[in-house]
Amino acid sequence: MALLEIDALSVHFGGVVAVADVSLSIEPGEIHGIIGPNGAGKTSVINAVSGMVVPQSGSIRFADRELAGVAPHVISSFGLGRTFQHVELFGDRSVLENVLTGFYRHQAYGLLAATLRLPKAARTERNTREQARNLLDAFDLAAFADTSAGLLPFGIQKRVDIARALAAEPRLLLLDEPVSGMSETEAAAAVTTMRKLARDHGITLVIVEHNMRVLMNLAERVTVLNQGRLLASGTPAEMQAHADVIEAYLGDAA
Amino acid sequence: MRARVLLILVGLACLAALPLFATSYYLYLAELAMINVIIAVGLNLLSGNCGQISLCNASFMGVGAYCTALLSTRLMLSTLISLPVSVVISALLGAALGYPARRLSGLYLALTTLGFLELVGIVIEEFPEYTGGIRGLKVPRPEIFGFSFQSNASLYFFVLALTIGAVVVGYNVRRSRYGRAFDAVRQSPFAAQALGIPVARVKVIAFSLNAAFAGFAGSLLAGVVGFIDPPEFGVLTSIQHVTFIVVGGLGSITGSIAGAVLLTALPEALRGVQEYGELIYGFVLLGTLLFLPRGLVGVVAKLKALRSAKPSAKELAYGAP
């Protein structure tokens, strides 16, 4: 059964139709790319799935739960995480604290325990801190642990964004242009990490990109959007050779 | 880190020794400063960390003060009961304001808190049978198990102990998941939600905590001053509270302490020119906002950064030149 099932999704903003009648399904453990030129509606699809935007019509089912109209933080609690095109880090907090924030949902102590720093709270914080440091190590961010997130170069911020999203232990991670702004080496490293996430930790990845090259080595299947509509769907190789896809990208680097 | 702990211990020692050589007037001043510290810590959680503007902080202080006053004069309840009850009532009221206001921000939130402030003021004035109206209310000294803190020294230590407690609570909140959630909600509500943080609920918690701190401070204030009246809980006081955290440093416990102490001492230092009090407050606030947006704490941080040899973020990322 598909982990994420999007059916006839439409997203409108006032008079503008950002997404029209898009359907796609994503299997557990898959690495799925969503690609398309600018304005194709890719980010709108992510926004709709993560609950930031309420769809005009259509249904979004995650592990057999309907997501449309559900509050974003509740959607996240179902096991759906996301990263942001423009990063959205907590700029004046350190990298470590950013990642620690990702553990919010899994830290099971209440306000009273927090105010009095009861043993349960202290213990939970210690454990989480250790887990956070492990995540930083996995993403090669240990050196920046105490640096203010807002001061870091964009490429590194993107890594922090991913690490933070993983702290919430999602089953499915939506990545919005995860390698944009990264150098060649950084991007290659990011791709390797993402592949490892999927293989070793079984996290399903949905990656939005406008650069087909990145998805060539990474995605198992790719859905192509154009002007809010579903254009084609298949393996990256198939999409690269697809006549309509090439035409949609006329002038764009394939 | 060690230096910091040492500094705190020395500071506490000085505070503990104060009654030995300070006159009753300066003890009183110290108590006011400590009460302001409690207020600043609470307000900083809401406005500095969680980014929610509040112009009605003085109202919650007033709620705490009037609750304590009524509970101790009408029902003859000991401070042991009246203080926590006042705090709880303030906290509930804070949640009552925070809940419907959770979707508001910036201007509209400011206006809502302003409206709330005015409403509370009207309630205080329109029920003089309970609140004493514009003529105010006399409040007895705090009293626990029959021991009344009548002596200046005992009252001082009582306030000192409670202030330390409040600061510790504030510090605990800040380094807990709630403190991180507050900052997250301020800086990027979208990212916060994507991480499963219930933004609206967090805002209500922030409002409630702030109200609890303010109510706590108000209760103490009532007992320390011995008299409360409506002008103390108006918009000017709320602005003064905001000044504490703006000057001290938004989002910082140290900033709250520094700002509160400095701005309690300032009007006193300028006793001779007392009429200039409000004018000076206005200029201090304006000046800090224009030139020192990160407050005193920001100035100290800048000085430390200039002197330290720690690598910058860029150096860390790309290697030192």
Next chain:
Amino acid sequence: MTWRIILQLALSGLSIGSIYALVGLALVLPFKASGIVNFAQGEIVTFGAYLALILSGLGLPYLAVVPLVLIGAAAFGMVIERILIRPIVSQPEFTLVIVTFAIGLIIKAGIRLHWQDNTFSIDAPFVGPPLALGALRLNPAYLVFIASMLVVVAALFVFFGYSKFGKAMRASALDSIAARLMGIRIGSVFSAAWALSTMLGAFVGLLLGPVIGINPEIGHLILKGLVAAVIGGFSSLGGAVAGGLLLGLLETYAGAFFGATFKNVVPFGVLILLLLLRPQGLAGASSARRV
């Protein structure tokens, strides 16, 4: 409840509502231009009244004082905008709100420093015994309030609808980037909006001063202006005017039927209800974006 009393109350409500409307307009103008609410607006009203006091103390008749105060207030507004507001426009809303509060604090403290809390009075041609119109007794001040509001609204209507600069201001409010690209100097628009707004505020001070006396607490009516603006959704000038009149009428009738306590509660009750239930105001306009 006779016809006569209802009409009297209506007149009274509309006249105080006109004052609220003017203050509301003064608040919405800079908000539309630069996204900033000037919480010092109440003190601008007070400033206008005291400026009038100074000038009439020099021996000038009221009608000569009026234009001088308006010009002085406009200049004052432009100075504040240029020196204090422009540098911080990009700061978070928290800072902007508190800065305008601080400005108001300074103005009020400065006034109190010199004049203390005494109430002064000045003469004005519209302060006098009520005129009789049939069975109605019309307070000439009330009529002047209403007439002034109408004149101001008409003037603004012409200005924004037909003058080049007014259209430039409307364009900037809608889309400042596009406006800039079309050659409109945003800085001038900001300054003009603030100047207009302080002029309006001072004008209210000019109207109220002779009638209720000049003292530092006049500025308290900013809250009524805020409610008026909120009723209009804080984005519509017409809405602010309607809001002010509505508030004036509500207050007056509430006071007459339910007593003074209720009267005081009306504005804040309305404010909170609107903010919580319908922040876009009765006019239902879209939310204004900050520049």
